[in-house]
Amino acid sequence: MQRLVVVGVGRRAPFREYALAAMARRADLVLVDSHEPTWPKRYISSSYLIEEPGLEAMLSVGRQALRAEQAEPAERAAGIMTYDDRYTVAVAELAEEARLPGASLAAATACKDKWQTRNALNSARLGTVPARLVHSAGQALAAAREIGPPVVMKPRALAASKGVVKVETLAEAHQGFATAAAATVTDPVFDAPGVLVEECIEGEEFSIDCVVYDGQVTPVFVARKIVGPEPAYEEIGHIVTAEGIDLLPDGTRFLQQVHEALGYRDGITHAELRVSPSGYRIMEVNPRLGGDMIPYLGYLATGIDLAGAAADVALGRRPDLGQTCARAAAVSFICPDHDLIFESIEIPEQVRDDPRVERIVPLASPGDVLRLPPAGYLSRIAIVITTGATAAACMEAMDANLAKIIIRSSPVGQVD
Numbered sequence: 367m368q369r370l371v372v373v374g375v376g377r378r379a380p381f382r383e384y385a386l387a388a389m390a391r392r393a394d395l396v397l398v399d400s401h402e403p404t405w406p407k408r409y410i411s412s413s414y415l416i417e418e419p420g421l422e423a424m425l426s427v428g429r430q431a432l433r434a435e436q437a438e439p440a441e442r443a444a445g446i447m448t449y450d451d452r453y454t455v456a457v458a459e460l461a462e463e464a465r466l467p468g469a470s471l472a473a474a475t476a477c478k479d480k481w482q483t484r485n486a487l488n489s490a491r492l493g494t495v496p497a498r499l500v501h502s503a504g505q506a507l508a509a510a511r512e513i514g515p516p517v518v519m520k521p522r523a524l525a526a527s528k529g530v531v532k533v534e535t536l537a538e539a540h541q542g543f544a545t546a547a548a549a550t551v552t553d554p555v556f557d558a559p560g561v562l563v564e565e566c567i568e569g570e571e572f573s574i575d576c577v578v579y580d581g582q583v584t585p586v587f588v589a590r591k592i593v594g595p596e597p598a599y600e601e602i603g604h605i606v607t608a609e610g611i612d613l614l615p616d617g618t619r620f621l622q623q624v625h626e627a628l629g630y631r632d633g634i635t636h637a638e639l640r641v642s643p644s645g646y647r648i649m650e651v652n653p654r655l656g657g658d659m660i661p662y663l664g665y666l667a668t669g670i671d672l673a674g675a676a677a678d679v680a681l682g683r684r685p686d687l688g689q690t691c692a693r694a695a696a697v698s699f700i701c702p703d704h705d706l707i708f709e710s711i712e713i714p715e716q717v718r719d720d721p722r723v724e725r726i727v728p729l730a731s732p733g734d735v736l737r738l739p740p741a742g743y744l745s746r747i748a749i750v751i752t753t754g755a756t757a758a759a760c761m762e763a764m765d766a767n768l769a770k771i772i773i774r775s776s777p778v779g780q781v782d
Contacts, residue, residue, distance in 0.1 A: 374450030385673035447680035467682035506543035509563035587664035608692035666695035722763035
């Protein structure tokens with residue numbers, strides 16, 4: 367089997383084990399990560415530890431894992447990839463440096479940097495969205511006044527809707543900027559300072575996972591996104607059906623143009639768009655697999671193994687995207703509706719035994735303090751996945767079972 371370097375897998379197995387397992391069926395996996403592997407051990411042949419924070423340490427260890435110059439030809443890595451949002455640009459740099467398949471550094475950067483994304487798409491007149499890049503509360507206020515409220519403020523280079531906030535009035539502009547500017551990730555390896563102030567686009571929101579091979583864009587999964595209450599846009603659920611891109615008329619042509627505008631020719635992308643009254647509007651294009659188990663939902667709904675396809679593309683192989691079933695699958699994240707200290711979750715047997723429930727995975731541990739945005743993000747108590755013949759049947763099963771799950775908690779104290 368060919369050797370594939372995978373950078374970053376995450377500490378929580380429920381979110382990515384399905385992907386690593388699929389990749390291990392395609393290649394001999396070598397892991398590069400910032401912590402010693404535990405659950406990934408069964409899927410990898412070796413691992414390399416990033417012992418220091420920052421970009422240079424990550425690149426150094428990545429080069430070591432690739433062994434691009436020292437190894438015998440049979441031992442050299444044939445590809446490198448990541449599904450960790452922090453590492454997408456760095457992995458593109460390593461792939462380009464080693465002349466391996468994958469997105470170019472310029473294309474990965476154009477996706478990761480939302481300001482570059484917006485400029486590229488606006489220049490190509492692909493669903494123009496007025497936007498400004500700001501670095502202070504005063505600039506944010508001026509941009510909101512120029513664009514006209516309501517506006518959306520977001521960090522320049524984060525994902526998972528972290529730090530994204532809707533600003534309804536000019537009086538809220540300073541707080542909106544503070545919320546977006548304060549959002550960070552642990553050990554960032556891509557630095558793009560600033561906050562985007564954009565026109566607020568209304569309309570139903572979808573995410574689309576695409577395979578891009580030799581410049582051809584193939585939309586594979588289309589997920590309806592369920593978001594939490596405003597002003598934050600935190601994702602609390604997704605549903606995928608076998609209808610795929612048919613849900614978005616002329617969507618394939620539009621997404622082909624979007625990827626061409628960004629210079630993205632090889633790899634996997636996770637794009638998010640809204641269907642506005644005047645057409646499609648791209649919110650972001652991520653150069654990686656979708657998160658929140660969306661590729662797994664797609665597998666349950668269609669039989670297409672997108673994680674395996676990601677490995678194929680990273681190795682320079684055309685993936686098999688043949689559909690083998692047609693149904694629906696949904697994920698819901700049980701989230702608190704107020705700040706709390708989690709104590710326990712009770713899942714009745716009738717919920718566990720319901721054939722429509724594919725899995726329930728608790729995420730919170732007793733004593734965890736869970737806070738709502740902007741004080742906390744991704745404060746999730748558990749994952750629930752359901753399947754059904756249609757989206758409506760799937761959501762009916764979700765609602766019925768969520769109503770039976772009991773969460774016990776206690777009030778959280780004052781923030782220090």
